[in-house]
């Protein structure tokens with residue numbers, strides 16, 4: 001899909017990867033970019049092609065309103081995400097696990113269901129920013145992994161449903177990116193600029209599932225070669 005001339009909707013556009021995607025889409029000639037933010041004041045980009053949209057993706061009324069005001073979209077980037085860095089059994093309660101599932105799984109699903117009719121009619125693509133932890137659990141972030149794994153399976157189902165309508169659905173599975181979300185993760189981390197380029201390259205390439213960064217690619221290879229050995233190695237982290 002061509003980026004020049006597209007009409008995109010990016011969630012979580014106020015910071016991190018989302019802010020980088022917003023900026024790069026404008027640079028690459030997008031016709032219009034709807035910038036999904038929880039609070040409009042937080043948006044740095046000032047460009048007449050940017051349409052700020054106040055949206056919490058867990059709130060169905062806000063998602064529905066956003067979809068009805070953006071019926072011209074050709075590209076949906078579900079970038080908003082939450083990582084509370086929690087184990088599954090040692091966590092004090094289920095608050096983090098529920099919040100991650102609400103944002104990473106149900107929020108992304110809300111967006112896809114609301115925007116699918118416009119994409120079916122306009123043609124285009126959906127990119128879901130998932131995580132390499134959708135494929136394997138890092139024990140210290142296992143509840144995040146569960147929510148991203150659910151989102152990965154959901155993305156595969158949506159891909160099959162939208163294929164007859166010529167809407168591409170792409171899963172992006174990054175390793176650590178250098179943003180606020182991974183501030184406590186030791187390096188190496190993917191610079192935001194590189195991550196942005198990898199997401200947009202996915203649109204121009206033909207693959208449906210993209211492993212971003214050396215760590216994600218190594219894990220994907222490890223899973224294909226010897227899943228049990230890789231799991232045993234992660235237990236020690």
Ligand SMILES: NC(=O)c1ccc[n+]([C@@H]2O[C@H](COP(=O)([O-])OP(=O)(O)OC[C@H]3O[C@@H](n4cnc5c(N)ncnc54)[C@H](OP(=O)(O)O)[C@@H]3O)[C@@H](O)[C@H]2O)c1
Pocket residue numbers: 011012013014015016017018037038039055056057058078079080081082083103107129130131132173174175176177178179180181182
């Ligand atoms: N950073 C990493 O190492 C890494 C690795 C793999 C995958 N990812 C994925 O990459 C994506 C971007 O993350 P990032 O690194 O840029 O993290 P970030 O800096 O923490 O940004 C997360 C963004 O998501 C938004 N968001 C959170 N909950 C939301 C909700 N309910 N409704 C709407 N927006 C919401 C945040 O909005 P507010 O600013 O209003 O909170 C923020 O804009 C996420 O899906 C993340 O899981 C990141």
